[in-house]
Amino acid sequence: MMSKSDKRVSEEQVLNALRKVIDPDLHRDVVSLGMIKDLKIENDTVSFTFELTTPACPLKDQLTKAVHDAASSVPGVKKVNVKQTAKVKKDTRIELKLNAPIRNVIAVSSGKGGVGKSTVAVNLALALNKWGAKVGIMDADVYGPNVNIMLGVNGTPRVENKKIVPMHTYGIQIMSLGFLVPPGEAILWRGPMLHNAVKQFLEDVRWEEMDYLVVDLPPGTGDAHMSLAQLIPISGGVVVTTPQTVALADSTRAVTAFKKLKVPVLGIIENMSGNVFGEGGGELASQELGVPFLGRIGLNPKIRVGGDTGRPIVFSDPESEAAKTFLDLAAKVASELSRLNAERPEPSAEEKLASMKLNVGPGAG
Ligand SMILES: Nc1ncnc2c1ncn2[C@@H]1O[C@H](COP(=O)(O)OP(=O)(O)O)[C@@H](O)[C@H]1O
Numbered sequence: 001m002m003s004k005s006d007k008r009v010s011e012e013q014v015l016n017a018l019r020k021v022i023d024p025d026l027h028r029d030v031v032s033l034g035m036i037k038d039l040k041i042e043n044d045t046v047s048f049t050f051e052l053t054t055p056a057c058p059l060k061d062q063l064t065k066a067v068h069d070a071a072s073s074v075p076g077v078k079k080v081n082v083k084q085t086a087k088v089k090k091d092t093r094i095e096l097k098l099n100a101p102i103r104n105v106i107a108v109s110s111g112k113g114g115v116g117k118s119t120v121a122v123n124l125a126l127a128l129n130k131w132g133a134k135v136g137i138m139d140a141d142v143y144g145p146n147v148n149i150m151l152g153v154n155g156t157p158r159v160e161n162k163k164i165v166p167m168h169t170y171g172i173q174i175m176s177l178g179f180l181v182p183p184g185e186a187i188l189w190r191g192p193m194l195h196n197a198v199k200q201f202l203e204d205v206r207w208e209e210m211d212y213l214v215v216d217l218p219p220g221t222g223d224a225h226m227s228l229a230q231l232i233p234i235s236g237g238v239v240v241t242t243p244q245t246v247a248l249a250d251s252t253r254a255v256t257a258f259k260k261l262k263v264p265v266l267g268i269i270e271n272m273s274g275n276v277f278g279e280g281g282g283e284l285a286s287q288e289l290g291v292p293f294l295g296r297i298g299l300n301p302k303i304r305v306g307g308d309t310g311r312p313i314v315f316s317d318p319e320s321e322a323a324k325t326f327l328d329l330a331a332k333v334a335s336e337l338s339r340l341n342a343e344r345p346e347p348s349a350e351e352k353l354a355s356m357k358l359n360v361g362p363g364a365g
């Protein structure tokens, strides 16, 4: 005998209800975005996996509640089980240039040195890791590699089966030009040597699978910078600036350099805001350049001490304003990369062909 409660719930009904949930970053419904996986309907119970495009999503619990409620609203459904997961989409252009298990590359750049580029790169990497992403950091700053010091990592990486094993710290993988240079000693990298070092860091390192590789680029927009940036497949660029109005010219050059390389600019971050340097230059620059403003980090002695002692602020003082800003920055960057990856068409035949040429011989760089 069929009673009302025996009424079969169809997959179609559940999916139609779920289509009403729109991802706020990607502006599309969760069904067409492929975020609903393993949908099962057993009598009056609906179960599925809800797969976010990044774990660095501040709205993940709200969104999960929204899909739960949407499925519950279907007539005849009594119970809904949602399993929340995240799988970071990959930048499909990376594999054209690179043979490494890296889904996205975030380059951190600045118009000049000393503005806190490495500080931002290190804390951004740690913040992404805190959100639950798999992260690596690569220090490509030829002029003053110090990411290893900021992360408190000493020594030289091991070589196993002709592959360099990256160092690990705070849950992230790290390779730094600083591993090759004795502390305090400057070495003059000639073009081809630098080119080879960076290529090795990308390809001859046994990177473990990672969602985001953060690269600390050399400051400025000179030749070294440009040829490096061309060598690395960059998914998105972050520009660090100080607040003074004079910094505007520097950040403009850094943004223009990314644009010239067709690298999407994820945004500008203003560092060292406060009494001495003032405030607002970064925001002004982002407005004038038409790129997002990602946030502001105050001038804070704890940040410097954290860098000097290998205990970055995101870890040493997680409740601080700065740590929270870095977490927020990480979420913004991750969301923008999700959007870019969702919208990016598959590489064209032409791009694939170009990449084959690129992989043969040293090329023009
Ligand atoms: N917001 C900040 N407040 C205080 N000191 C900072 C801040 N950001 C960076 N620093 C310090 O300023 C110095 C330069 O920062 P660094 O990240 O090495 O700059 P860059 O990589 O641009 O040359 C370092 O000693 C660092 O610890």
Ligand SMILES: [Mg+2]
Binding pocket: 117, 118, 119, 141, 144, 146
């Ligand atoms: Mg630096």
